[in-house]
Amino acid sequence: MISYKPISIGNILCNPGSREPMPGRTGDPTITLIQTDKDILVDPGQNHPHGQIPAAIKLLNAVLPHLHSQKLYVFLTHFHYDHCSLVNALEFAATSPRYNRKFEVIKQTAGEVAEGVRILPTPGHTPEHKSLEFLTTDGRVCIAGDAVLNEAYFRGTNRWNRIYLPNEPTKKDIDLTVKSMEIIRNHADIIVPGHGDAFPVKR
Numbered sequence: 001m002i003s004y005k006p007i008s009i010g011n012i013l014c015n016p017g018s019r020e021p022m023p024g025r026t027g028d029p030t031i032t033l034i035q036t037d038k039d040i041l042v043d044p045g046q047n048h049p050h051g052q053i054p055a056a057i058k059l060l061n062a063v064l065p066h067l068h069s070q071k072l073y074v075f076l077t078h079f080h081y082d083h084c085s086l087v088n089a090l091e092f093a094a095t096s097p098r099y100n101r102k103f104e105v106i107k108q109t110a111g112e113v114a115e116g117v118r119i120l121p122t123p124g125h126t127p128e129h130k131s132l133e134f135l136t137t138d139g140r141v142c143i144a145g146d147a148v149l150n151e152a153y154f155r156g157t158n159r160w161n162r163i164y165l166p167n168e169p170t171k172k173d174i175d176l177t178v179k180s181m182e183i184i185r186n187h188a189d190i191i192v193p194g195h196g197d198a199f200p201v202k203r
């Protein structure tokens with residue numbers, strides 16, 4: 001049985017389609033723990049202005065009580081700062097004598113990463129972007145990272161203006177982004193986006 005739980009629900013820094021930061025937003029990603037034969041933390045998030053180690057310890061304190069094993073696996077959907085920059089501090093803290101856990105970043109780019117949890121390549125937002133899919137009692141779940149920024153982005157009709165803009169996307173990037181979102185739409189009943197709450201594909 002595969003389960004998943006949100007460790008923290010992030011929110012998006014900029015209104016999709018605009019570079020204007022939204023007041024009070026931190027730009028943190030949604031961090032999810034998937035549990036099957038492995039405990040996999042997806043996108044541990046970003047370094048914090050008041051220090052990486054305190055941020056890593058705060059995250060570990062939220063994650064470790066749920067773990068089934070002594071080893072924490074981490075999966076990164078893509079290499080944007082907000083999703084992955086805490087990973088080194090997290091490893092340092094998790095493997096320290098205080099926590100004494102084993103730690104591994106999953107390097108696979110295709111196939112099954114744990115029992116029933118499969119990589120779905122979803123390039124576009126970035127070239128290396130990958131999502132995870134698996135079946136639960138609620139239906140097929142996709143942890144989509146920034147292949148789906150949030151529900152508003154997924155439901156938007158004006159997608160060209162909704163491509164997230166730390167990058168200057170080319171026509172090819174935009175085509176791939178739209179194609180990847182369609183792949184996710186066809187694979188999933190429930191989407192966990194890169195930022196914001198999980199939502200059902202069909203309303």
Ligand SMILES: [Zn+2]
Pocket residue numbers: 078080125146
């Ligand atoms: Zn991103």
Ligand SMILES: [Zn+2]
Pocket residue numbers: 029080082083146194195
């Ligand atoms: Zn993001």
